Amino acid sequence: MIKLMKCASGVATILALAGCNSSSDGEVTPDPIKERKSLLVMIDGTRYEALLNANTPNLDKLAIQQAYTGGISGTLSQSGTSTVEGESTLWTGSWHTIQKSGEDGFKTVWEHIKAEKEDFQIGLYPNWPIFDYVNFNLSEIEHKKAFRTGTDRAAEHENSAVVTKKILSGDYDSLFTTIDMVDYSGHCNYGNSGGAWSDDYVKTIEQADAIFGYMLDAVEQREAEFDEEWLVMVATDHGFNRQKDNGSVDCAHGSQGIDAKKIWVASSHEELLNEQFTSPLHAVGNRDKDGIYRYVAQTDVTPTVLTWHNVEIQPEWEIEGTPLIGEIGVRGLFVETSQESNQIELQFTPSNNLPVQVLVNGKEVEQLTDTAEGELYTFTPNLDHLEPGHNQIVFTLINNSIPKSISASFSIIEDVDYDDLSFNTITALYAFDDELTENVVSGGDNLKTTGTPEISHGPGKYGQSLYHVRNFNNDLLLEDTVTNTDKFTLSLWFVGDGTSYDPAVITNKRWASAADGMILAQLNDSLKLQVGVDGEGSCCFVQLPYTPTTNSDDLKWNLLVASVDKTLPWSNGEGFGVMTFGVYDANGGLHYGSIDLTGSRTDSIHTGQPWLINNDHAQSYNNGHAALLDELVIWQDSTFNPGEIIALGKAENSVIDKLASVSDSTAATLGAETKIPYIGGKPNMTESELKAEAFWQRRRQMEELRAELGM
Structure with missing residues (x-):
């Protein structure tokens, strides 16, 4: 097999899989005289194929290899193909959905270095304000500032000059910065209506290369004049969603599509690069996504x-x-879970014939001695020591003294009889069969409205459903009587289109991650349940896949179950408050995860604001989005384990049939002629227009929030 790859000569060349590197051992032999320094540059939103087609004389001085982002699709590691997810992955070496944030969470590469080298000087100078969106503990990093350049291309040149001066100063051992203009071009800015498949986009890549060249020249000057050697690495955070078959442009990213996942990584010191960079795997345990997981x-x-x-x-x-x-x-x-057989299968490709030590949650469980270099190896670890219920497992394989980890969300499921569910704890049930606002539980609160919400009946999971079109300040809401209690569960049936990004399914907060409250949001083909704290950025969430609906005549209903137990101890035993989230998808598969509610989140989950359905209290995001929901249930003083979610998901009849106060005749049968006009984005706007609008709405919301916080 052959591939197209840019090499140090600056010429795109057809090469064998051995790549550009002529070195086979990849040994790192430090020069005892020269001081080692590093520069990491992220060029935002740069498609791999577009980079190959661009004239980039500065990047061509590095070895460039195809890579992937967004984790492994359909697994716990699946992450959005966007800047927050991509940049945090570059900083930690772990996929965004796996990371734990805050003081007890995952550490960045900078923190690991500072822990060993106290005097090591680090400078973090991104153009885009990543610090507003993540919650890593960067208190030991003295030099950090986001330029907040936005779409100002001239300012990006000026900012790169600042970073260049910092390189030349000799005051820093490692520097990080970003170049953002390529991403803005892909989002159809700068008058570029062609997005990431246009000549304008390629020209913007060439301009970004010129900006990078300023910094590379400074590095080369330092190496020529001082006893220094620099590792220069350049990468992108994501690609862009594929251009549509009808020729229309998708000015967005975020999906698990191949063009959004396919990225690249470039590095200096080609002579040191090992086979992980130079030789994509022949034998690989996951060949999905056009074999992208073979690469870096x-x-x-x-x-x-x-x-x-x-x-x-x-x-x-x-x-x-x-x-x-x-x-x-x-x-x-790679890891593959089978809930039906209560088994996990691990696959990997050895790079040598040395033994492999297997750790499960930090404890050694076995040694593998029968592996063979370059040959795919599969094994099923013994999980008899796990307790029934949900387990988040970290597998770490140590080989040649190098550890490599992977996480899996796995539940030892005990069979639960549907009739044994805690139906007596239900305080609200909105079946949407007759009156759309009616709570069928006697004495409970009905849904309320503001303005004149656009609501109607749609085809339901059991009977009829709620079809709601978002119009700002014309809302459907219910009073929040549960988040200030110790235990509660929200369950509902949901249909999603797999393409809408971050519309609130239900929430009691403003949209921004850095705000109090709880939000269940749709991120393309995954769902994210999160609790925020004012000013703390992205933290404390569970993100899971679901089954999207691609044909409105064949609705794919997914059961979503969110539980909070403020009395449950954290995984490390150092606090209390745990949130769990389960998705029983339309194919009968269970996806499940949990997260400790660290900091003040057991308090911040309660905002005093009502729950909004298909909107959030910011009233500025994704106007016109259409949602299809059924059987919204509030379970007071009750939480769900995986077996209970499966029992609820497999039920042939509505929960309404279990409530003695409700007549069997309440559930209406929907006629086959009932149709819904659309699911997801507003139909009189193209999908690219909607996503571009949503992109800028998110930016405006963050600016508003910073203004409120006096930042």
Whole structure:
């Protein structure tokens, strides 16, 4: 097989899979005289194929290889293909959905280095304000500032000059910055109506290359004049959604589509690059997405920088990447769970014939001695020690003294009889069969309205459903009587189109991640349940896949179950409050996860505001979005385990049939002629227009929030 790859000569060349590197051992032999420094640059939203077609003389001085972002589709690691997810992955070496944030969460590459090298000077100078969206503990990093350039191309040139001066100053051991203009071009800005498949987009890549060139020249000057050697790495955070078959432009990203997942990584010191960079895997355990998992992973950047600075990677860091220089261990590590058989299967490709030590949640469970270099290896670990219920498992494989981790969400499921569910704890049930606002539980509150919401009946999971079109300040809401209690569960049936990004399914907060409250949001083909705290950025969420509906005549209903128990101890035993989220998808599969409600989240989950359905209190995002929901249930003083979610999901009849106060005749039968006009985005706008609008709405909301906080 052959591939197209840019090499140090600056010419796009057809090469064999051995790649550009002529070195076979990839050993890192530090020069005892020269001081090691590093520069990491993220060029936002740069498609791999577009990069190959661009004239980039500065990037061409580096070795460039195809890579992937967004985790492994359909698994716990699946992450959005967007800037927050991509940039945080570059910083930690772990996929965004796996990371734990805050002081007790995942550490960034910078924190790992500072822990070993107290005097190590780091400068973080992104153009885009990533600090507003993540919650890593960066208190030890003295030099950090976001330029907040926005779409100002001239300002990006000026900012790069600032970073260049910092390189030339000699005051820093490692620097990070971003170049954002390519992403804005892909979002159809700068008058570029062609998005990421246009000549304008390619020209913007060339302009970004010129900006990078300023910094690369400074590095080369430092190396020529001082006893320094620099590792220069450049990567992108995401690609863009594929151009549509009808020729229309999709000015967005975020999906698990191949063009959004396909990225690239570039590195200096081509002579040190090992086979993880130069030789995509022949034998790989997952060949989905056109075989993209054979290539470099976005998670590989962090362990590469650590290796360059002679920081030994520790198993407890749970880094999922493989260093691209120096020694490597196992490659292509994948996990597949089977809830039906209560088994987990691990697959990997050994890079040597040395034994592989297997750790489960930090404890060794076995040694594998029968692996063979380059041959796919599959094994099923013994999980008899796990307790029934939900388990988030971290597998760490240590080979050649190099650890590599992967996480799985797995439930030891005990059969639960549907009749044994806690129906007596239901305080509200909105079946949407007759009156759309009616609570069928006697004495409970009906839904309320503001303005004149656009609501009607649609085809339901059991009878009829709620069809709601978002119109700002014309809302359907219910009073929040549960988030200030110790335990509660919300369950509902949901239909999603797989393309809408971040519309609130139900929430009691403003949209921004850095705000109090709880939100259940749709992120393309996944769902995210999150609790925020004012000013703390993205933290404390569970993100799971679901089955999208691609044909309105064949609705795919997914059961969503969100539970909070403020009395349950954290996983580390150091606090209380746990949130769980389960999706019983339209194919009969269970996806389940949990997260500790760290900080003040057991309090901030209650905002005093009502729950809004298909909207949030910011009243500024995705106007016209259409939602299809059925059987919204509030379970007071009750939480659901995985077996209970499956029992509820498999039920042939509505919950309404279990409530003695409700007549069997309440459930109406929907006629076959009932239709819904659309699900998801507003039909009189193109999908690209909607996503571009949503992109800018998110930016405006963050500016509003910063203004409120006095930032």
